[in-house]
Amino acid sequence: MRTARAPFPMMTLAVLALALGACGGDADDTTAIGAVPAAVYQVRGEVESLPEPDRPMDWIALRHEAIPDFIGITGDPDPMPAMTMRFPVAEGVDLSSVSAGDKVAFDLEIDWAAGDPARVLAVTPLPAEAELDFGGGGEHADH
Ligand SMILES: [Cu+2]
Numbered sequence: 001m002r003t004a005r006a007p008f009p010m011m012t013l014a015v016l017a018l019a020l021g022a023c024g025g026d027a028d029d030t031t032a033i034g035a036v037p038a039a040v041y042q043v044r045g046e047v048e049s050l051p052e053p054d055r056p057m058d059w060i061a062l063r064h065e066a067i068p069d070f071i072g073i074t075g076d077p078d079p080m081p082a083m084t085m086r087f088p089v090a091e092g093v094d095l096s097s098v099s100a101g102d103k104v105a106f107d108l109e110i111d112w113a114a115g116d117p118a119r120v121l122a123v124t125p126l127p128a129e130a131e132l133d134f135g136g137g138g139e140h141a142d143h
Pocket residue numbers: 023064080081083084085
């Protein structure tokens with residue numbers, strides 16, 4: 001029996017929900033979606049992989065520093081530790097000046113009312129000697 005393929009946006013949403021779930025939030029699903037205003041976080045990290053050029057919907061993978069002021073879907077502070085995550089990139093963002101392995105600063109928009117809550121709005125290269133803090137007691141632990 002063949003089943004219809006799930007539409008791509010639904011798939012990305014499910015993946016994102018998993019990714020954000022991994023960020024330590026116990027999402028309280030009783031909170032009204034849309035009650036929490038969108039926020040943009042300035043985050044630093046290292047590019048693990050870039051979207052495939054021939055796959056425009058593909059995501060960027062970044063190992064990011066902690067986001068101490070992160071607000072969760074409930075509207076409460078939900079600090080995000082350093083971790084590696086994948087994010088959709090907003091249309092028109094120029095990634096031509098960054099490569100895998102580069103240290104970058106990026107603007108991460110979280111809009112819990114949007115279909116895909118997280119989007120990267122800008123990516124700026126940092127000097128190679130920039131010191132990033134991925135916290136948690138291990139130097140460069142894999143996970
Ligand atoms: Cu994260």
